[in-house]
Amino acid sequence: MNPSKLAAVVTDIEGTTTPIAFVKDTLFPFAETALDGFLDTHGQDPQVLAIIEAVRAEAPGEDPRKALRRWMAEDAKVTPLKSLQGLIWAAGYADGRLKGALYPDVAPALRAWAGAGLRLCVYSSGSVAAQKLLFGHSSAGDLTPLFHGYFDTRIGAKRERASYTAIAAGLNLPPAEILFLSDIAQELDAAAEAGLATCQMLRPDDGTIASGWHPTAADFAAVALLHGLPKGY
């Protein structure tokens, strides 16, 4: 049963479902270390060739490997970098070197919300492939059957109102029936401008600063409490 006015929950990953430290200290260094070897081995694969073309288009005149390393250093949310990281992480998830880290409250709440009929979606700067890997090989098992949809930067940047309007249109739902969860105030601002309900995740482990006006929650059980949703335990 879903007594709230919500039809869907769209969640960010880093700082929301997943500790920032896992992304910054495990995922990103894994991709950085493996970059050259991956490109040496897979550089002629059609998928990788297309990504390198996209790198050249984004960084004209710059050596693609240099551009990729610069974006990694800047934590730039650039689609070709995010696509390539997803391909590199795939091998790590497949052989068990990587396991998608989730805060302990996340899986029980997601199961309860999906069971209550809510449509669950992810919106992350990480590529859709990378999102499916993280939730498919998570510390709580394969959670991908719980999700209705996945969105990445191909629908638009996370700090742009138009991205959230496009997500609502893609879900064929009034924006007000969608709750967006994120730790980043500018993302929540953009979602609220598009008419979505928002909640800022203030994970104590991540030391997130409150934006001042979005409702806040320290975990998904608190989100459930705010919206009259089951919390899963």
Ligand SMILES: CSCCC(=O)C(=O)COP(=O)(O)O
């Ligand atoms: C799909 S997991 C990797 C997350 C990632 O690459 C990233 O840049 C974090 O972006 P988010 O939008 O989840 O904060």
Ligand SMILES: [Mg+2]
């Ligand atoms: Mg985030």
